[in-house]
Amino acid sequence: MLSEWLDWTLEGAPTSHRQGPLPSGHYTLLAPGVLELTPFAPTENAQACVFSAAIHGNETAPVELIGDLLARIEAGVLPLGAPILVILGNLPALRAGQRFMTTNLNRLFQRGLSAAGHEPARARELMAQVDAFYARHAKQTPLHYDLHTAIRDSCYPRFVVEPHADTATEPRQWRWLAAADMQAVLHQREPSDTFSHYSKHYHGAQAFTFELGRVAPFGHNDLASLAPMLELLSALASGQAPAQAAPEQMAFFRVAHEIRRQAEDFHLCFADDTPNFTAFGPGTLLAKDGQQGDIRVLETPLHVVFPNADVEIGARAGLLVTSSAPPHNDNQ
Numbered sequence: 001m002l003s004e005w006l007d008w009t010l011e012g013a014p015t016s017h018r019q020g021p022l023p024s025g026h027y028t029l030l031a032p033g034v035l036e037l038t039p040f041a042p043t044e045n046a047q048a049c050v051f052s053a054a055i056h057g058n059e060t061a062p063v064e065l066i067g068d069l070l071a072r073i074e075a076g077v078l079p080l081g082a083p084i085l086v087i088l089g090n091l092p093a094l095r096a097g098q099r100f101m102t103t104n105l106n107r108l109f110q111r112g113l114s115a116a117g118h119e120p121a122r123a124r125e126l127m128a129q130v131d132a133f134y135a136r137h138a139k140q141t142p143l144h145y146d147l148h149t150a151i152r153d154s155c156y157p158r159f160v161v162e163p164h165a166d167t168a169t170e171p172r173q174w175r176w177l178a179a180a181d182m183q184a185v186l187h188q189r190e191p192s193d194t195f196s197h198y199s200k201h202y203h204g205a206q207a208f209t210f211e212l213g214r215v216a217p218f219g220h221n222d223l224a225s226l227a228p229m230l231e232l233l234s235a236l237a238s239g240q241a242p243a244q245a246a247p248e249q250m251a252f253f254r255v256a257h258e259i260r261r262q263a264e265d266f267h268l269c270f271a272d273d274t275p276n277f278t279a280f281g282p283g284t285l286l287a288k289d290g291q292q293g294d295i296r297v298l299e300t301p302l303h304v305v306f307p308n309a310d311v312e313i314g315a316r317a318g319l320l321v322t323s324s325a326p327p328h329n330d331n332q
C-alpha cells in the first residue's frame with residue numbers, strides 16, 4: 001500500500017484507503033501528497049520528523065529515497081519508532097517533471113502569505129499540515145529534512161543548507177550529517193522563506209535543506225551514493241540513534257552576499273556548467289544587471305552556489321559564499 005502511494009500520488013488517482021495498518025503502527029493520508037506514519041509506541045529518543053521532497057517537481061532522487069524508506073517500513077524490515085510526516089510538495093510540477101508551474105514554491109513559506117495561485121495555495125496547505133503535525137507530537141523534538149537535488153554539478157555533490165533562525169543547530173546533527181556522507185554545509189545568515197526555514201523559525205525544529213546530487217529524471221538517479229542518507233532517515237524513522245562521524249570531514253561555508261536579479265536585462269558572466277562552490281578571485285565579473293550594473297567579486301575570493309539567471313525579477317540569482325570554521329565539537 002505505501003509503496004503504491006507514491007505511484008497513486010504521481011498519477012493523481014483518488015484513494016479510498018485514508019488509513020491503514022503497518023507492521024509497527026499505522027499510516028494516515030492527510031491530503032494529496034501528505035502522509036503521516038504513526039508508530040504503536042514512539043521510542044524514548046523519537047523525534048517528530050518531517051521528511052519533504054519534490055518541493056521542486058523535477059527533483060526526483062529524494063522521491064525515490066523516500067520510496068525506499070516507505071518500502072522498508074511497510075515490509076517490516078524497519079520498525080517504525082517515531083512519528084513521521086512525509087510530504088511530496090509540488091504535485092502538478094512533479095507530474096510535469098518541471099521545477100514549478102507558476103512560481104518557486106520554496107520562496108513562499110511565510111505566515112500570512114496572501115498571494116493567489118497553485119503554489120501559494122500549496123504553501124499554505126503544507127504550512128498548516130506541518131503546524132498540526134508538530135502540535136500533535138509536542139512531546140517530541142521537531143525535526144525537518146527538506147530533500148532536494150541541485151540544478152548543476154557541484155564541487156560537493158551532497159551538501160546541506162542550514163537556514164538562519166534563532167534556534168541553534170544541535171552539535172549531534174553535524175555528526176549525523178557527516179555519517180550520512182554530506183560533504184559540505186552552507187550556513188545562511190539571513191532569514192529566507194524556504195520550507196526548512198519555516199520549520200526552524202516557527203517551530204524551533206532542527207531543519208536543513210539537503211542537496212542530494214544533481215537533478216535527473218526518475219530511474220536515472222545515483223541512489224547508491226545516497227545509501228548513508230537512507231540510513232540516517234531510517235534511524236530517525238525507527239527512533240534509534242543515527243550513526244555518527246567527525247563533522248570536520250565536511251567543508252563549512254557561510255553566505256557572504258546574494259546576487260539578486262533586478263532587471264529584465266540580466267545575465268551571468270560565467271559558463272552555464274560552472275559547478276556549485278567554484279571559487280572566483282577578487283575583481284572577477286560575475287553578472288551584469290540592467291539596474292545594478294556590473295556585479296564583481298570584491299576583495300576576497302568567493303565561491304558561487306545556486307547560480308541561476310532564469311529567476312523572477314527581485315529573486316535570488318545566486319549565493320556568494322566563503323569558507324568558515326567547523327562548529328565547536330562537543331558531545332551533546
Ligand SMILES: O=C(O)CCC(=O)N[C@@H](CCC(=O)O)C(=O)O
Binds near residue numbers: 148306
Ligand atoms: O541548484 C539550484 O540552483 C537550486 C537547488 C535548490 O532548489 N535549492 C534550494 C535551496 C534552498 C535554500 O536556500 O535553503 C532552493 O533554491 O530552493
Ligand SMILES: [Zn+2]
Binds near residue numbers: 055056059
Ligand atoms: Zn530544489
